[in-house]
Amino acid sequence: MAASSPPGSVSTEDLVHLRRAVALARDALAAGDKPFGTVLVDDRGRVRFEDRNRTSGGDSTRHPELAAAQWAAEHLTPAERAASVVYTSGEHCAMCSAAHAWVGLDRIVYAASSEQLASWHREWGVAPGPVATLPIGAVAPHVRVDGPVPALTEEVRALHAALHGVEG
Numbered sequence: 001m002a003a004s005s006p007p008g009s010v011s012t013e014d015l016v017h018l019r020r021a022v023a024l025a026r027d028a029l030a031a032g033d034k035p036f037g038t039v040l041v042d043d044r045g046r047v048r049f050e051d052r053n054r055t056s057g058g059d060s061t062r063h064p065e066l067a068a069a070q071w072a073a074e075h076l077t078p079a080e081r082a083a084s085v086v087y088t089s090g091e092h093c094a095m096c097s098a099a100h101a102w103v104g105l106d107r108i109v110y111a112a113s114s115e116q117l118a119s120w121h122r123e124w125g126v127a128p129g130p131v132a133t134l135p136i137g138a139v140a141p142h143v144r145v146d147g148p149v150p151a152l153t154e155e156v157r158a159l160h161a162a163l164h165g166v167e168g
């Protein structure tokens with residue numbers, strides 16, 4: 001079952017969903033959006049929702065993690081939400097962490113952390129965004145979190161390097 005991994009570990013099944021999230025991030029980049037992708041999986045391991053970043057139209061809140069929380073609020077019972085896992089290419093920002101917790105979703109598995117992303121931005125001279133870089137736990141302390149996942153670091157870094165036109 002998707003939500004049954006012991007705390008702190010990433011299973012083979014987790015990696016499958018995480019790789020899909022990274023593929024969605026790649027799709028986002030190809031479409032002119034930022035490279036973030038998200039998959040929501042229920043307690044039977046079924047993918048129920050997936051999306052990618054869609055901010056290029058001018059609405060900077062169109063993060064896939066927020067879309068997943070909003071979809072879950074509309075389509076899943078509280079018990080289903082509490083048993084679902086959200087996989088994402090990059091750690092939730094503060095806005096999405098709050099939405100995730102407010103709708104009662106539980107575990108998050110991410111490929112690259114916000115701190116990794118911020119350190120890449122510093123290295124590349126990219127200005128910080130308008131929202132403080134906070135780990136999920138600082139915003140949503142009761143949500144179980146696994147990540148970063150070293151096997152995917154280089155792939156995610158390369159997507160963000162391409163976004164900013166730098167050598168990964």
Ligand SMILES: Nc1nc2[nH]cnc2c(=O)[nH]1
Nearest residue numbers: 036053063090091092093
């Ligand atoms: N996690 C995450 N961080 C972002 N920062 C800018 N856009 C996004 C997004 O879609 N997801």
